[in-house]
Amino acid sequence: MGVSLLGTFVKPVHREGPKFIAIFAAVTLVLFILWEPLGVIGLALTIWCYYFFRDPVRVTPMGEGLIVTPADGVVSLIEPAVPPSELGLGDAPLTRVSVFMSVFNCHVNRAPVAGTVTAVAYRPGKFLSAELDKASEENERNGLTIEMEDGTRIGVVQIAGLVARRILCEVDQGARLERGGRFGIIRFGSRLDVYLPEGTAPRVSLGQSMISGETVLAKLGDATPATSRID
Missing domain, CATH: 1.20.5 (Single alpha-helices involved in coiled-coils or other helix-helix interfaces)
Incomplete structure (x- = not known):
């Protein structure tokens, strides 16, 4: 005890x-x-x-096609958006789920799926409040594209916030990540965007609290919105 x-x-x-x-x-x-x-x-x-700076052990759920949240925090945005061009995900809008991390959240970032990192791209920018929609385009950011074994690709973008002044990505292109595996950290208050594949709807709602590496964000191929699902 x-x-x-x-x-x-x-x-x-x-x-x-x-x-x-x-x-x-x-x-x-x-x-x-x-x-x-x-x-x-x-x-x-x-x-x-x-x-x-705590880095607690997380228990990642097992199950085919599950996508877990890469960050602790609160779901601040769910909307269609064109992924950053550097991710190589095309110019068609995809569902973007944004998780806002306050200075009290754990800031260690974890991979939403298992796969190979096919792109890592850093872009300098502003330090607007990470809760703002335009932070995705204007703030300093670092993007990753993770390709799963079946060829499905998911984009994950670390975005600096009003207080954050340091994005740390600990993986390079070609690295292999496991679902829930650590890939970076942001100091001190920020946000992560996840771009879901076409035909996949989020299983979370605005304002929902998230636990990185544990909370299921979506399931590949499941297009049923969270508001319509009865589990």
């Missing part, structure tokens, strides 16, 4: 985290020396920093 309780609060940390946590901790120490109330605020921010 003790181990289980400890595991509830103590999570593994992404490799990007220790240096930031150390900086926050050092500043906190100085603040305690200057004035204890400031040190308490610094301690709270240090705990937040640790929490931000």
